[in-house]
Amino acid sequence: MTYPFRRAAILPALMAAMLGLTGCSSNPDTTALYAAALPVSRAKPALDPAFLAAQTRAQKTGERFLLTTLENNPAQLSIFLSQMRSEASGVTTWVGPGGGQIMTQNGMLVGTRGFGGDILAADVTDSEALIRSFGSGYVTRLMTVIDGENHATTRAFRCAIAPGETQPVNQGAIDVLTRTVTETCKSRGITFDNYYWVVPTSREIIQSSQWAGQTTQKISIRNTPQS
Amino acid sequence: MAMTKLRNGRLRNSWVFAAALILPAGAMAQRAMAQGMSTYGAPGIVDMPSAFTAPDGTLTFTSSHMQGHTRNTLHFQITPRLSGVFRYAILRDYQTNNANPDRFDRSFDLQYQIRAESSRFPALAIGLQDFGGTGIFGAEYLVASKHLGEKLSVSAGVGWGRFGSFGGHSSPFGQRFQNRPVISSINETGRVSFNRFFRGDAAVFAGLEYQASDRLRIAAEYSSDAYVEEVTRMGFEHKTPINLGVTYQTTDRLALSGFLIGGAQVGIGLSYAIDPRRPAVIGGQERNMPPVAPRRAIAELGWEVEDVDASRARLSQALGQQGLQLVSYRQTGTRAHVALTNTRYAGSAQALGRAARAMTNSLPAAIDTFEITLVAQGMPLSQTTFRRADLEELEHAWDGSWQSFVRARIVDAPAPLTPDAGLYPKLDWSLLPYYNLSLFDPDSPLRADVGLEAAATYHFTPGLSVSGTVRQKLLGTLGDSTRRSNSVLPHVRSDQVLYDQRTGPRVERLTADYMFRPAANLYGRISAGYIEQMYAGLSTEILWSPVESRLALGAEVNYVAQRSPDTLLGLTDYRIATGHASAYYDFGNSYRGQVDVGRYLAGDWGATVSLDRKFDNGVTIGAFFTLTDVPFETFGEGSFDKGFRLTFPIDWLTGQPGRKAFTQTIRPVLRDGGARLSVANRLYQEVNAGNANEMEHNWGKFWR
Numbered sequence: 001m002t003y004p005f006r007r008a009a010i011l012p013a014l015m016a017a018m019l020g021l022t023g024c025s026s027n028p029d030t031t032a033l034y035a036a037a038l039p040v041s042r043a044k045p046a047l048d049p050a051f052l053a054a055q056t057r058a059q060k061t062g063e064r065f066l067l068t069t070l071e072n073n074p075a076q077l078s079i080f081l082s083q084m085r086s087e088a089s090g091v092t093t094w095v096g097p098g099g100g101q102i103m104t105q106n107g108m109l110v111g112t113r114g115f116g117g118d119i120l121a122a123d124v125t126d127s128e129a130l131i132r133s134f135g136s137g138y139v140t141r142l143m144t145v146i147d148g149e150n151h152a153t154t155r156a157f158r159c160a161i162a163p164g165e166t167q168p169v170n171q172g173a174i175d176v177l178t179r180t181v182t183e184t185c186k187s188r189g190i191t192f193d194n195y196y197w198v199v200p201t202s203r204e205i206i207q208s209s210q211w212a213g214q215t216t217q218k219i220s221i222r223n224t225p226q227s
Numbered sequence: 228m229a230m231t232k233l234r235n236g237r238l239r240n241s242w243v244f245a246a247a248l249i250l251p252a253g254a255m256a257q258r259a260m261a262q263g264m265s266t267y268g269a270p271g272i273v274d275m276p277s278a279f280t281a282p283d284g285t286l287t288f289t290s291s292h293m294q295g296h297t298r299n300t301l302h303f304q305i306t307p308r309l310s311g312v313f314r315y316a317i318l319r320d321y322q323t324n325n326a327n328p329d330r331f332d333r334s335f336d337l338q339y340q341i342r343a344e345s346s347r348f349p350a351l352a353i354g355l356q357d358f359g360g361t362g363i364f365g366a367e368y369l370v371a372s373k374h375l376g377e378k379l380s381v382s383a384g385v386g387w388g389r390f391g392s393f394g395g396h397s398s399p400f401g402q403r404f405q406n407r408p409v410i411s412s413i414n415e416t417g418r419v420s421f422n423r424f425f426r427g428d429a430a431v432f433a434g435l436e437y438q439a440s441d442r443l444r445i446a447a448e449y450s451s452d453a454y455v456e457e458v459t460r461m462g463f464e465h466k467t468p469i470n471l472g473v474t475y476q477t478t479d480r481l482a483l484s485g486f487l488i489g490g491a492q493v494g495i496g497l498s499y500a501i502d503p504r505r506p507a508v509i510g511g512q513e514r515n516m517p518p519v520a521p522r523r524a525i526a527e528l529g530w531e532v533e534d535v536d537a538s539r540a541r542l543s544q545a546l547g548q549q550g551l552q553l554v555s556y557r558q559t560g561t562r563a564h565v566a567l568t569n570t571r572y573a574g575s576a577q578a579l580g581r582a583a584r585a586m587t588n589s590l591p592a593a594i595d596t597f598e599i600t601l602v603a604q605g606m607p608l609s610q611t612t613f614r615r616a617d618l619e620e621l622e623h624a625w626d627g628s629w630q631s632f633v634r635a636r637i638v639d640a641p642a643p644l645t646p647d648a649g650l651y652p653k654l655d656w657s658l659l660p661y662y663n664l665s666l667f668d669p670d671s672p673l674r675a676d677v678g679l680e681a682a683a684t685y686h687f688t689p690g691l692s693v694s695g696t697v698r699q700k701l702l703g704t705l706g707d708s709t710r711r712s713n714s715v716l717p718h719v720r721s722d723q724v725l726y727d728q729r730t731g732p733r734v735e736r737l738t739a740d741y742m743f744r745p746a747a748n749l750y751g752r753i754s755a756g757y758i759e760q761m762y763a764g765l766s767t768e769i770l771w772s773p774v775e776s777r778l779a780l781g782a783e784v785n786y787v788a789q790r791s792p793d794t795l796l797g798l799t800d801y802r803i804a805t806g807h808a809s810a811y812y813d814f815g816n817s818y819r820g821q822v823d824v825g826r827y828l829a830g831d832w833g834a835t836v837s838l839d840r841k842f843d844n845g846v847t848i849g850a851f852f853t854l855t856d857v858p859f860e861t862f863g864e865g866s867f868d869k870g871f872r873l874t875f876p877i878d879w880l881t882g883q884p885g886r887k888a889f890t891q892t893i894r895p896v897l898r899d900g901g902a903r904l905s906v907a908n909r910l911y912q913e914v915n916a917g918n919a920n921e922m923e924h925n926w927g928k929f930w931r
Contacts, residue, residue: 025657029550029571033877033885034659048514049548084518091623099514103623110623113516113931116882117509120930123625142625146510148502149843150574152628152927215509 048099054081064224066094068102071209071218102212102219106132107196107205109212109219117215120144120152127159131181131196132203134163141185145213157185169197169207171225178206190214262444262474262482263436264498266291267356267364268300269312269338272434272448273472273486275390277382278352278372280340283307284817284840286501286848286873291484293494295319295461303848305840308343311850312336313871313893314357314364315667321460331669333895335359349373356389359419359869362409363456366390367425368432383433386451387425393453393468395428417866417896418859446472454489466490474498503846508882510931513572515548517584519622522615526592532558539647541589549581550884554602554689555647561593566600566607566644572928573845573878573886575601575916580631580929583613600640601917604742604908605690606750608917609774610640622930632926637919639774641744644689656683661698665705665727666893676703676727680735690742694907696735706730714863716899717801719761719828723897725792726760734795735760736907748773750910759905762787762828763798770910772811775919779811779911783825785904803828805904807835811911813920817842819849828902831855835868835901843924845876845888853901861900868901870894 023034058065058081066080080094080102091105103111108131110122126139139161144154161183168175178197185192197207206223263279265271268289270279281287287302297317304310314334321330334357344350349371357364370384385399388407398404407427408420434448450470457463472486484496530537539556542565546553550571557564563586569578579599586597597618600610617634621627658681665674678700686692705727712721726733738756745751750770757763764787772779784806791797807825814820821837833855841847852869859866872892877885915921 023659025659026655027570027657029885030657030659030887033881033883033887036881036883050515050517084520086519086619086622087521087523088619089623093518101514101516101518105623114512114514116512118931120927121623121625121627144625144628146927146931148504148506148509150510150925150927151843152930154625 047097048095050083050095050099051081051097054083054095058082066102066104067222067224068096069220070216071220072216074220102221104221107208107221107223109208109210109221112212112216112219115212115216117213118146119213120146127161127183130161131183132198132205134179134181134198134200136160136162143213155187155190157187157190159183159185167197169222171206171223176206185211192218194218262476262498264289264302264474264482264484266298266472266486266488266494266496267312267336268298268302268314268498269310269336269354272382272436272446273470274450274452274488275382275384275386275432275434275448275470276338276352276354276356276368276370277380277434277436278340278344278350278370278384279380280304280307280310280350280352281500282502284503284842286503287498288500289496289498291486291494291496293486293488293492294463296457296463296492296494303840308340310338312338312356313895315672316364317672318363318457318461320462321456323460327669329669330363331667331672332363333667334364344373355424358424359417362416362420362423364389365420365423366452370432378438380436381434382436382448383431385429386432387427387429388423390432390451391428391430392455393430393451393465395430395451397428398426399429400425416864417869442476444474444476446474448472450488464489464491503842503844503848503879506844506846506879506882511878511884511928512882513884513931516931517545517549517581517588519584519618520588521619522592525587525590530591532561532591532593538563538590538594542586545585545589546582549585551578551582551585553647554650555645557645558594562596562598563590563594564598564600566602566646568602569916570886571884573876573884573888574922574925574928576922576926577884577928577931579611579613579635579922580931583618587615587618600644602644602689603916604740604913605644605686605688605692606742606744606914607640607642607644608914609919610638611922612636612638627930628927631929632923637774637922639747640917641747641749643744646689651689652685652687654683654685657681663703663705663727664891665708665723667895668708668710670708670710671704674704674708676700676705678703691740693739695737697732698735699732700730712899714899715861716829716831716857717803719789719801719803719899720897720902721899722792729792732795733760737796740908742908742910742913745769750914752908752910754906754908757790757796758785758787759907761790762904763790763796764788766904766906768906768910770914772911772914772918774917777813777815777920779915779918781809781811781910783807783809783906783909787828787904803830807903809911823903827853827855827900828904829857829899831857831900833857833901835903839872844879845874846879847872847874847890855901857900863896863898865896865898868894868898 025031068078078096080096083095084093091103093101093103095101100114108124108128112118121144123142127141139159141157141159144152147153164180166179169178178199181196183194192211195209196205198205209218209220212219263270266274269276271277281304283304285304289300291298300314302312316332318330320328322328336356338354340352342351351371354368356366366388368384368386368390372382374380404426408423430451432451436446438444448470450468454463454465458465467490470488474482474484476482480500482498486494535558543553552568554566572578582599595615597613598610601608621631661680663676680698682696684692684694708724712718714721738754741753743751752768754766758766766785768783770781786804788798789801791799805826807823809823812820817840819839819841824834826832835853837851839847839849850871870893874888874890876888
């Protein structure tokens with residue numbers, strides 16, 4: 001019977017054709033989806049275009065950027081460049097090389113994008129006021145996080161703020177003297193400690209370790225000075 | 228005014244703020260996922276059930292095997308108290324008088340937790356096992372379960388049927404309930420045997436479960452199941468009513484188990500649990516989110532309001548980067564009107580959020596109001612209006628999510644589209660792999676085909692298109708089945724194997740479609756050609772679906788001819804007019820219902836009832852059944868059409884954005900009663916993306 005022999009001969013050619021041609025579409029999103037799924041070699045992912053645009057701008061203006069690491073992965077250092085500043089809220093959006101984004105307001109982390117379990121927005125004005133004035137006491141902060149069902153869920157945290165000792169923070173050629181502040185926050189089931197290094201003269205938070213949601217946990221951020 | 232009021236009234240379901248939303252840690256009625264499942268695939272001890280429930284919405288697959296007796300079970304916690312089970316069991320050498328000695332059995336269970344556990348009282352549940360199948364596993368039970376301390380839990384109950392076969396006493400309800408009818412012919416299978424429930428002997432069962440460590444669970448039970456048939460037919464031994472089991476939780480989703488039944492049968496099993504609320508990446512991992520550009524920064528760029536073409540070009544590019552296709556751009560005064568097609572995001576809310584922000588980045592500062600019309604299949608759906616000032620204010624507000632929904636104005640958009648020059652006509656095409664599954668053939672319970680699918684759609688104008696899909700099987704076993712349909716009804720579906728046997732290319736679909744908006748709140752479709760694998764003809768549909776409504780009503784009328792299985796485009800003599808009136812309802816809290824009443828492909832009249840649990844991230848688990856004027860005996864094995872379906876969106880599976888989803892419909896038996904035409908572009912699924920309720924469900928993605 002010729003049928004099984006014919007099938008066997010065509011098989012390798014068909015499999016090769018399938019792997020090579022599949023995942024093509026006039027819709028580039030579909031093509032990208034299949035290319036990511038199939039185990040074929042692909043070029044190293046390019047830097048995010050928003051990051052490249054911010055890089056071009058930063059080179060011209062010499063503005064500061066953020067150095068960040070994740071507590072879960074301290075070896076991986078990422079640079080985040082300023083992408084946009086909202087005048088209505090004073091929040092700055094920073095973009096990283098992979099396209100992930102973080103949002104800060106006067107040094108306080110108020111949002112992330114692309115990390116998983118993202119913080120959509122936060123109200124940390126009370127925390128910020130106490131931290132930057134080296135006060136101590138209890139404040140409430142609100143964090144709105146996206147959950148597994150794509151709902152925006154807000155949690156209220158009760159936070160205890162206490163200033164600590166002085167510590168130098170390396171900023172390129174010089175060490176800047178800062179004072180540390182600890183913020184211990186609790187909500188039912190979640191507890192975290194945020195640390196801030198605040199410059200006494202300018203009241204600027206130049207280094208911090210802040211909670212960025214259950215998935216990401218803590219992000220460490222250091223401001224780098226203008227060049 | 229009325230619209231805002233309505234939306235405010237609905238806020239109760241979706242938004243939780245200024246208070247913690249936490250699942251209570253260590254809730255007594257909850258078990259760890261995948262742990263604590265019985266060999267029957269439901270929360271239980273070893274074989275016997277318990278009154279505990281799995282976490283709401285969890286889907287658990289359990290497979291347990293001992294000495295030729297295999298149970299594969301899919302368990303779904305439909306509500307926090309109600310759960311359902313579909314079981315496919317394989318019993319080797321069970322049948323003594325058949326050419327095929329193995330028995331392949333499909334069954335359904337339901338369990339309802341009457342009372343949840345409290346600090347002083349046990350949980351109480353009632354269950355119906357194998358209530359609609361062949362009755363091999365048929366049992367009913369009442370069971371109570373209680374935690375004693377942190378590690379120990381105890382269960383005790385009364386069982387009927389299979390669970391009344393060991394140590395049973397005559398029916399506690401008296402002589403009238405002593406007789407328990409037995410299913411005698413295969414044509415009686417599939418019906419709900421109301422005359423069997425809680426009849427016959429009743430017996431007591433009890434058991435203990437001990438959580439030795441976080442991962443290790445030990446269970447022992449006094450079982451009321453004597454395995455009567457297995458002892459007679461399969462060489463089982465029932466030396467003792469004590470069963471033992473041990474379960475090890477390897478990952479948070481997978482548990483492995485070993486058990487000893489009747490003192491003589493050793494078995495192993497596994498349970499795998501899926502929580503639809505835990506996707507691969509919570510909230511998705513899509514990047515490239517455009518921040519809102521402040522008006523002052525845009526004003527400094529000096530873009531002229533009058534230069535509409537320049538604005539259109541910038542906007543088209545900005546939207547394209549977000550996976551959104553611009554269909555038309557118009558300006559009136561300081562209002563911008565945009566019509567766009569969402570080709571990237573599973574939820575419309577995210578498409579609107581990205582579109583609105585792309586507009587702040589590419590339109591002149593003088594434009595202060597954005598009207599965005601969502602377009603699907605060339606039809607305008609709904610129009611959402613945002614003010615630029617609101618976007619700037621709410622972008623980083625802690626309550627910006629629900630505020631942006633409340634302030635958005637969502638209305639119907641029935642006016643025909645006027646696409647920008649150069650967009651139509653256009654061609655979409657794809658060449659993608661496909662797979663096809665076939666289940667429950669006794670000769671080979673899992674058959675599959677894989678191959679290549681080439682598809683193309685030529686759009687003449689918005690809504691008018693010609694589509695074709697051709698498939699070529701590369702390898703597979705679907706066509707190998709030798710079983711042929713013995714249905715006495717016209718073979719409208721049961722000849723599936725004959726269609727699967729084609730080795731050459733197959734035209735899955737070749738249709739001309741016209742999708743349009745006849746009037747406000749109305750949508751229409753006319754399709755002509757080769758509509759699906761088995762039928763060609765004319766299909767027409769109309770749908771009434773107001774933007775703010777949870778209810779949609781539709782009517783569909785088709786006149787089709789059955790396609791011949793051995794030719795590419797040939798038709799048989801079988802012609803049929805079919806049609807249905809349908810009602811679709813979103814109950815809220817992820818429950819959806821659908822009722823279709825009308826005439827099916829075999830000429831039978833009846834109704835289909837579907838209930839789906841559609842989570843707001845797109846994961847859908849649902850079940851359906853159809854009752855028609857075909858008598859149960861005429862329908863044959865299974866008695867009436869029923870089944871369940873699972874849908875997993877690709878963005879839930881991978882974390883990357885996409886509109887595709889993997890759907891599998893599973894029917895215990897595929898026969899010819901209650902068969903509907905399979906139409907690729909039925910209106911409700913296309914149009915629902917523009918519904919305000921639907922968008923509200925995942926509005927959390929708006930600022931994402």
